[in-house]
Amino acid sequence: MIDVAGFSFNKLVILGVGLIGGSLARGLRERGDVAGARAVIGVGRTPASIARALELGVVDAAVALSDDAALQAALAGADYVLLAAPVAQTQPLLERIAPFLEASTIVTDAGSTKSDVVAAARAALGERVGQFVPGHPIAGRESSGADAALPDLYEGRNVVLCALPDNPPDVVERVAAMWRATGATVHEMTPEQHDRVLASVSHLPHLLSFALVEQILNSPDAALKFSFAAGGFRDFTRIAASSPEMWRDICVANRAALLDELDAYTAVLARLRAAVEAADGAALEAVFARSRVARTEWQEQRANVSAAADPEK
Secondary structure: OOOOOOOEOOEEEEEOOOHHHHHHHHHHHHOOOOEOOOEEEEEEOOHHHHHHHHHHOOOOEEEEOOOHHHHHHHHOOOOEEEEOOOHHHHHHHHHHHHHHOOOOOEEEEOOOOOHHHHHHHHHHHHHHHHHEEOEEEEOOOOOOOHHHOOOOOOOOOEEEEOOOOOOOHHHHHHHHHHHHOOOOEEEEOOHHHHHHHHHHHHHHHHHHHHHHHHHHHOOOOHHHHHHHOOHHHHHHHHHHHOOHHHHHHHHHHOHHHHHHHHHHHHHHHHHHHHHHHOOOHHHHHHHHHHHHHHHHHHHHHHHHHHHHHOOOO
């Protein structure tokens, strides 16, 4: 078990209690040794939108984003605020809560893009932007909503913090400690580096997964093709079950880096197409072999990291 001794919180406010926000709440309260009152308040567009989180006990109270008095009460005395909503909502959400934020409250996010989030935070918070620490837990499932939340979702996973020059070091460390308390490993990157890396290993794969399903849907014998789809199709398209709203926002927000990756991928596809057209089996096998070795090494590395994180497994 990962040592999380020394971390405590009294109140965490989560805007958007779904998979990501709900898993943070459960992780902090159901695993490890986290001290403090550990109250979690969920904020949604309407109370009904987070009623399920309240019913499941993921949050202690549900507050409507539109209710000034309730929102102010929820934010009073908060140690942390997590924005766990689609990245396009970052600036409106920060503008909404800014009047009620206390100087001691730390705000962070879980958005999959960071350059746009930083710009949104500067626009919404101005001179108070030092209270906001951009973050991204690199964990998820194709399922969404509070029902999908898991207490161990972040165990052995990476969390990236893109600290701002405005952030006091102790504020960044407090956010890092929060994520480490869930079992995550915390890394730091610049927003630009984060967006380039994630465009390659996360955003592009999601785009390709959606694209394959769309291609089949557009074919005249789509129903027949789907009826014969098996393991390979299932594995490749699993992430196409992810939130369309969230991935729409990610693709638009990180479009420059994503276009670079899409162009590079298209170039590889062109090489493979040429090899298929020429019946060049040797060229195809060489690419397949390199890819197999690289993926096997990556999988082994992940297994080693997971074992090191929890030697009892």
